[in-house]
Amino acid sequence: MIWNETIECASREEMRRIQSERLVETVQRIYHSVPTYRHKMQEAGLTPSDIRGIDDLSRLPFTTKQDLRDSYPFGMFTVPMSEIVRVHASSGTTGKPTVVGYTRKDLNTWAEVVTRTLVMAGVHRNDIVQVAYGYGLFTGGLGMHYGTENLGATVIPISGGNTQKQIQLMQDLGSTVIACTPSYALHLAEVIKDMGLSGDDLKLRIGIFGAEPWSENMRREIESKLKLRAIDIYGLSEVIGPGVSCECEFQCGMHVNEDHFVPEIIDPETLLPVAPGERGELVFTTITKEGIPLIRYRTRDLTRLDYTKCSCGRTLVRMEKCTGRSDDMLIIRGVNVFPSQIESVLLDMSETEPHYLLIVEREGNLDTLKLMVEVQEQFFSDEIKALEALRRKITHNIQSTLGVSVEVKLVEPRTIERTAGKAKRVIDNRKI
């Protein structure tokens, strides 16, 4: 089934016509209501009338996460706060989160695109959807929730964690769809096995997994253990949240809801568009959002686009699974982690340049963070209890900034390898 066949199967000409019309309207709106955009366009020598259609998209300046940080909290909102009915936020690199706002129309758009993705995945209104993404500032939980309700399926809004209860409800309520991070899906599979159960004891048939990178190997493992079809979903809160793109049942790339979010691929070095089909950095322009429209937002995710028609019948462009990042961001259990966040926490505590090494492991199926911090003399105390207190304080400050747990280990000075004078900050040992 296809939720919105007119759009999802539209011809390329029709899609470009829709995109052109909406882009022109968006550029008019943001130019007059957001100083950041107006200044950037003026610097590029552009006025709104220069943007006459989707072919002019690449003339517009980029927007970065830094722009959102600089305008914290509401500087890039296009409408007055009286029009904003909800905010979400993602973790920031300097302690301040990135805040996004939604008008009522934005929430309707979001529900629509999530519903489309659920239907792409094969979900129908008779399904019971267990939403095990976190509910709250993170967009995962509430985004999936309203899309599921919009479809008319049943939502179990259990949120993240509490694995035993997740499994109990799967059994008792007969959940047929699970939405969570892929690493949590593997963790669920382990616990199900520990409880003496198997995928066959559950009614799950579809899993919608996103918010972190995962591989085809993980897909096969999840599918065989949980006895379901594992579907990859993509989204980021800046653009809207989950529902930006999603795989269909053919699992051959994620269909982008491009009548709302126009994708481009650029070379992260030259910032020029790559040749069709080439891999590069994914950039999104939102062309229907009211609360916080984004022009050429650099996602830092690396992927490529495929405009050929899919076996499912949809013509929506497909993006490949993201293969990496063009910055140093790590995704740990669905949470974005920048090494610079750790640096600023340590800097606040010591006032000198901290030396640290972040080690990411996948233990069982959950990502763990281990942080090694060199005990410089300004940290060092002769008393064990003071050192233990230091370790606890670092742990606490890092955890409250990152939102993920971390194991801190104090190490001797100069034990963390320096390469060409600069310390190596991250070792990622995960085999994804």
Next chain:
Amino acid sequence: MIVRQVSVFLENKTGRLNEVAKILGEAGVNISAFSIADTSDFGVLRMIVPDPGKAVEVLRASYFSVQTTPVVLVTSPNQPGSLARLLSILSTENIFIEYIYAFSMNEDSAVIVIRPSDIEGCVGVLDRYREELGVGPGGFQV
């Protein structure tokens, strides 16, 4: 008497203490006494050396985190019960001990290293009770 004890941060792994001993040995610094406080991950090596300044210098040059801490050194009769007498007086006088270690000099006397939370207070108490305890001012030559 009050002396500067040298403390070194050590990771809890093979060869680290050896490294410190080697560096001090090569620099001609004798270790008169030492103790290690450890946790599962790391430890603190505390040493009494004749020349704390030199020990700190050579260890820092090898990138160890080093600190000196004032501690109280007392010589006490090397016989059963003398430590108990010392501790009960300190406790009666509300002198809290962060850590303590000791070693025998010979058959007659032992040296006790005390890190009290209140250094001056501890020295004052020891002075007042000197005769009762039979303690010396720390006449041991480091």
